[in-house]
Amino acid sequence: MPAGKPDGGLLVEQVNPIGADVHQPASIRDDSGHLDREYLKSVEAAIAVKDQQQILALAGNLHEADMGDLLEVLHDEDRVVLIQLLGDQFDFTALTEIDELVRMQLLEALPDQEIAEGIGELESDDAVYILEDLEKEEQDKILANLPNVDRVQIKRSLEYPEDTAGRLIQSDFIAVPAFWTVGQVIDHLRSSEGLPEKFYEIYIVDPAFHLLGAVSLDRVLTTKRSKKLSKIMEETRFSVLATQDQEDVARLFERYNLVSIAVTDDAERLVGIVTIDDIVDVIQEEAEEDMLALAGVGDEEISDNVLDIARSRIGWLVINVFTALFAASVISLFEQTISKMVALAVLMPVVASMGGNSGTQTMTVTVRAIATQELNRRNILRVLRRELFVGMLNGVGLGLLIGCIAGFWFYSLDIGLVIGSAVLINSICAGLFGLLVPLGLNRLGADPAIASSVFVTMITDVVGFFSFLFIASMWFNLPFL
Incomplete structure (x- = not known):
């Protein structure tokens, strides 16, 4: 039977692999949406004694947004211990959900190799977001520990000016030639490894990788296999330059209800895509900047000294x-x-x-x-x-x-x-x-x-x-x- 909790919530009893009992709240947030106090006490107690099994049970499967909130409320010294106890279970995407000051402190405290391993698992846009505020020397140290392909992609994005579409580029996308049929595309998607976790469109390119158009997944799935992509693609799909201001990109998403958009270089070659999740962050950042600026306040974080x-x-x-x-x-x-x-x-x-x-x-x-x-x-x-x-x-x-x-x-x-x-x-x-x-x-x-x-x-x-x-x-x- 589940045990009672003082505030009326329930504790779910679990058994870890070595047989020790661990307790995890049924919900980590209270009715107001804040992290539950009892949950925080449990995490802090487990960190204090470095109980890895308890930490894995309490925080091993948290969503990155929840992990970000947890990192922000913990004491400085407890944050690094939590990440180390979680080990491979820690999702570095959580670092995109926290204040800049907290993120910088963690990046300074964690070993370069550990950071490189963590961001190596991320989408390129998230990796860039985490690294862009570091000094170039620190960036190079971390990037040196990455595989060559990941290093080149991230360095290329970091070279674009701040607040441009190039900084938001997700380099994992699907591009195929126009002469392929729908059947070839479907077979390719089913047999290929390393596809993006989520994608909404197939981009059509010529041999020089110039963007020709795009076709949405629903159009692919509802068209006969023998149909060529050149017959069903939309040639007038929206695209932006990598050097275009992110606020202009956000305005396109808002105006045309886009889910993703292609990003090209000056030669109109496809270099990546920007997705709606990043644009939501841009819209929020721009709104916060305007609100703070109207009060004569600079780029201020709640964690600043x-x-x-x-x-x-x-x-x-x-x-x-x-x-x-x-x-x-x-x-x-x-x-x-x-x-x-x-x-x-x-x-x-x-x-x-x-x-x-x-x-x-x-x-x-x-x-x-x-x-x-x-x-x-x-x-x-x-x-x-x-x-x-x-x-x-x-x-x-x-x-x-x-x-x-x-x-x-x-x-x-x-x-x-x-x-x-x-x-x-x-x-x-x-x-x-x-x-x-x-x-x-x-x-x-x-x-x-x-x-x-x-x-x-x-x-x-x-x-x-x-x-x-x-x-x-x-x-x-x-x-x-």
Whole structure:
């Protein structure tokens, strides 16, 4: 009978080859999707006494994603011990599922020969992902322990620029000549060894390995054996250059619902394929980069240390100091105005905050539209008009709301009218510059995701403060400058 577990789960009793009892949770994750605490305690206890049989029972058959999560939560010294206890059962694909810092620490701690044996079993794209962040000398040491064919394939991929299709290439694919029949292809697939683990298409090439087209597996299986591939292949299949940016490749997958795509060199020779599993990772990475960049944060991992995180964030914060001082200098122009009416000092942050939030909304949508290439010369004027009208409508609504609140607060209709007018002006400005700033930065070659927020915030602060204080000084006939 299975034994009970304190949190209500079940323990499955197993017997290892030498007769010792080992216990493995029925599920390694709890209801929230995190690794189960009891499971983690069992793994840590087995690592502490270096119980290989228990480790094999607990973690020998984990999916690479689960193994990646397990490696990340373990202490630094326990990670290497776990890998060594697992031996041949450790799937190095798990290293593609962990933070860069953790992966680098493991690669430094493990022997080069052991790493070479592990990545030698992987698809070339996974091997490249693991090795690409190492120094070239370290890469060469590991690659020297690989068979010649694997070494050449991986080195070729590493030579392509970072963030290009060449780095994602899977060199295991099936390519056949156009004069083959469907029957020949099926017989070839059944008799050949070393085929890719998963494949979805057969690629058609000429004697010089130029890509001619492709045919999907379902088309092969539903066509008579006597039919030639040249009659059923799709000549206009999508392909990309190995030097093409991975973001452009991801966009093709998204637009045309692709499962895989052929990668060619400059001479249009087939050099590999990119599959949907890698593109999902690219899409996630690009989305994370944009999200972090909008907050002025660099390429930051959850496992990074304090100094690295502080260094990645300080740059734009320093720039923000000077933009904030510029906004403060606008306020200093109205020192006498503010000194005559304290209510203005109380309400100034409201105007700036509303403008900043409105600008951030427009900026975020614009940056995303630029990244997905939805915003272009044909629709920019229409989008600009739309954002101006949105800013105007929101400005009227927010101006009325804030004006009424301020009027009742300070028992002054005039105060309400002044702040309402300033909110309207700043909302229109936010819509305008929330669009124009990212577009301008993109035109200058800067990343709009990184730089836009600082400048949009500065503009809305300056316009908000100036419009509010200037209107107030005119309305109440107060001195300024």
